[in-house]
Amino acid sequence: MGLLAGTPFDRPPHCERCDRLESECTCPPETAKSNLVAPDRQTARLAVEKRRKGKVVTVISGLAANQNDFPALLTQLKSFCGAGGTSDGDTLEIQGDHLDRLQQKLKQIGYRVR
Numbered sequence: 001m002g003l004l005a006g007t008p009f010d011r012p013p014h015c016e017r018c019d020r021l022e023s024e025c026t027c028p029p030e031t032a033k034s035n036l037v038a039p040d041r042q043t044a045r046l047a048v049e050k051r052r053k054g055k056v057v058t059v060i061s062g063l064a065a066n067q068n069d070f071p072a073l074l075t076q077l078k079s080f081c082g083a084g085g086t087s088d089g090d091t092l093e094i095q096g097d098h099l100d101r102l103q104q105k106l107k108q109i110g111y112r113v114r
């Protein structure tokens, strides 16, 4: 007979976030989210670059992919500009010259912008 029987230590594992049984927990899996850094502690650098065939893209650098939710951020920026975009490592690219708009938007989100 274990001393712990019937004590809280005998409780099946519960999720620390929702306090449900882990088998019933529907929280999203632990991802790199714990590495997320507040936007106001990051500085984004924006530049408009010309690519081959005269294509112009607005490049956002200075943000680390593992400190931000890049897929969500990219979606937000793309829909804000009504343009396509991609992320490549620690860089986000939005098609077209959206320098001013993206500066405003990133500031609005809370990033420092240089």
Ligand SMILES: [Zn+2]
Pocket: 015, 016, 017, 018, 019, 020, 025, 026, 027
């Ligand atoms: Zn949970």
